[in-house]
Amino acid sequence: MxxxxxxxxxxxxxxxxxxxxxxxxxxxxxxxxxxxxxxxxxxxxxxxxxxxxxxxxxxxxEEVSHAPPTYLPQPTKASVSLNIVIQVVGSRGDVQPFVALGNELQRSGHRVRLATHDTFKSFVTEADLEFFPIGGDPAALMAYMVRNPGLLPSMDALRSGEIQKKRAMMEEMMEGCWKACIEPDQDSGNPFVADAIIANPPSFAHVHCAEALGIPVHIMFTMPWTATEAFTxxxxxxxxxxxxxxxxxxxxxxxxxxxxxxxxxxxxxxxxxxxxxxxxxxxxxxxxxxxxxxPTTYCWSPALVPKPLDWPDHIDVCGFFFRDAPKYSPPSDIDEFLHAGPAPVYIGFGSIVIDDPEAFTNLILEAVEAAGVRAIISKGWSKLGDTVTRVPKDVLFIGDCPHEWLFQHVAAVIHHGGAGTTACGLANACPTMIVPFFGDQPFWGAMVATAGVGPDPIPHKLLTAGNLGQGIKFCLSKDAVHAAKEVSARMYNESGVRTAVESFHRHLPTEALSCDLLPQYAAVWQTKLANKSLKLSKIAAEMLIAEHLILAKDLKVYQSKPIHIVTRRWDPITAGSSSTIGVYTGMVSGATGIFSKPFDEYKRSRKDGSSSSGAKVAGNMALASAKSVGRVNSSLFKGTMIDVPLAITEGLRATPKLYGESVPDHEPITGWKSGAKVAGKEFVEGVGGGLSGFFVKPYEAAKKDGTKGFFVGLGKGTLALHTKLGSSALGLFAYPSQGIYKSIYASTHGGTSKNIAIARREEGSYLLPRHEIDLRRLLEAWERCGGKYAGT
Structure with missing residues (x-):
């Protein structure tokens, strides 16, 4: 590599x-x-x-030799109606683009639930989207990120215990994201089980929820998260x-x-x-x-940052997400201020929580006076201006006001560099100055400066009244105004939200998603009919059960997009040693739990204020210790009998990669049947390939490089013979063992699968009386597939 x-x-x-x-x-x-x-x-x-x-x-x-395609979005009606959960962690500015996306997905025929922090409930529901709370405090997250804008915490954060609080918040939000996939609406009680997930990367649970459900997942984000040669x-x-x-x-x-x-x-x-x-x-x-x-869709304008040439086809750059402009009538103070003089400059930092808002306010006022401009200052979450006793006549402090409306009436915008605020300013041809705090904000500051629509970004810790005043003057220069108009003109024909929905649809496994009887609905079950596998939607399954054509026990959970995470191996030595370390780590963790888990159980009973007797608490403590003993034994057995042999097998199999040969992946091992199948296939191909390579490689290399090539080919052929024969022989034990383990694990750890099945049945029962019109079509399709129906 x-x-x-x-x-x-x-x-x-x-x-x-x-x-x-x-x-x-x-x-x-x-x-x-x-x-x-x-x-x-x-x-x-x-x-x-x-x-x-x-x-x-x-x-x-991937080698990409052609330029990215030009996206020409068209209004699309979804071929399969899906329950889509959108998982978003972040500030209001992070949530707002996904509100716009959710509305566009609704227009395409989907049911949409937006899962985010509790504080944004009214913001989401007022847009006629379903809402599910995932926990977490966005204000606390923003304050933490301002103090620790990188990925590692400051010493103050460590001493204050902030890291433990943030980690606990991440655990809460991950669990909230999962509940958003399968739990009913908390207000109406209407059942909901996700058929697809859209998420921003900070939600972290997205891929893992999708794996548990076996459904498609699509990442959408405002910040580059995919490796590229174009920029760091x-x-x-x-x-x-x-x-x-x-x-x-x-x-x-x-x-x-x-x-x-x-x-x-x-x-x-x-x-x-x-x-x-x-x-x-x-x-x-x-x-x-x-x-x-x-599949990943980046939500910025290709007019500002084009898609890098080395990003493959499953990655798109679609344009900024703009929601429908809300109906808004300005209060009298804003209306009067706008008409009282030249267009003002907007200054606001949204959901950023600033440590010393009074000092920051004074800095802004001094810069505004030095620049000789009128200014509208948004108070934001930091409540800028609340301590000002005498507000200058050319300054107005405001609360919430839709940017879509306000930015039509200002001369320039100065803000923290959130993607949504940046997009809105540029769309309205506003020169922009960015004062970044964390996250993607420095990136947007650099992109704005590169496009010439604003000065170089100034990190908030380096901001002074002097450089802020100079930045305001830069924004009002003829060059910046002209550049802003040019960028706005190029953005005018983009439809970011519609393009994103088209991207989402394009990457769906539509054939695998469709119910075989009612193809407009998503398949979530499978059953047997005339010795053939049949994919069924929630509605179709409940109709067939109601008509006594199938039994509930005939239904098996169906995964439209299975996810298999495979540990890559490079050679048998590192594979075996890494696996051995993993076994040792598992045993040490279990051994530690023999003593720590009973104490955790005791603390839990005290924290919950449990009324359980002392004997019951002691019994729970003993049980927790016994489970840890079991984990030590299971780690040792699984490691020596499954993990290490499998790792060495895969290491031997992968060895040809070290000298430049490709080694195709074998099919995923999901149970004992697939384990046995892979073992047999790998044995035949390994023995045949090893023997063939031993004789063929020297000949081919000699034709290309003469005597030197012959000996190089002989070395490669000899190595391949030993590694392929070794992996083939060891694989006869390792692959079936892995398959048997997975079968046993699935049968003994089926709690999540059972919960998914129960939730899908509940939603199907809820939908059944609402879709009686589909019954005739379902029965006709049932008979076409070979089923019998007494009513015909």
């Missing part, structure tokens, strides 16, 4: 034969090469060893590197991904354990979206 990416050591030797190190070494390398600086970005020292490690773990970039990750600041700019840019994404997983991976895996999913290893966790090729 290193060679394919053009990665070389300083001395010119390729690092392609180096397998990635074990988990602990990867973490140590990444953390040793990074440092969070005062403005929240991450300083990165990209040396040869770290680059080799990351190049092995990253997904190879917005949070990465490369201090030193041994490589060219393109490769350095790509590797910056791997560093940020690894740091995020290091901080949140244990929370994700704890959630997966509770919902009966196997843990995701460090080597795969940071790169899941790329490994699984999750």
């Amino acid at each position: 290193a060679k394919q990416m053009g990665l070389e050591d300083q001395d010119g030797a390729h690092g392609e034969d180096d397998a990635p190190p074990a988990y602990e070494e990867v973490v140590e390398e990444v953390l040793d090469a990074t440092q969070v600086i005062d403005n929240g970005r991450i300083d990165v020292k990209l040396n040869s060893r770290l680059a080799r490690t990351l190049s092995k773990l990253m997904v190879k970039s 990750h917005p949070l990465a600041n490369i201090k030193t590197t041994n490589y060219d700019e393109k490769l350095t840019n790509r590797l910056s994404y791997a560093i940020v991904d690894c740091m995020m997983w290091q901080g949140l991976g244990d929370i994700v895996n704890s959630w997966r354990y509770r919902h009966h999913l196997t843990p995701v290893p460090f080597s795969e966790g940071p790169f899941l979206s790329d490994l699984l090729k999750i």
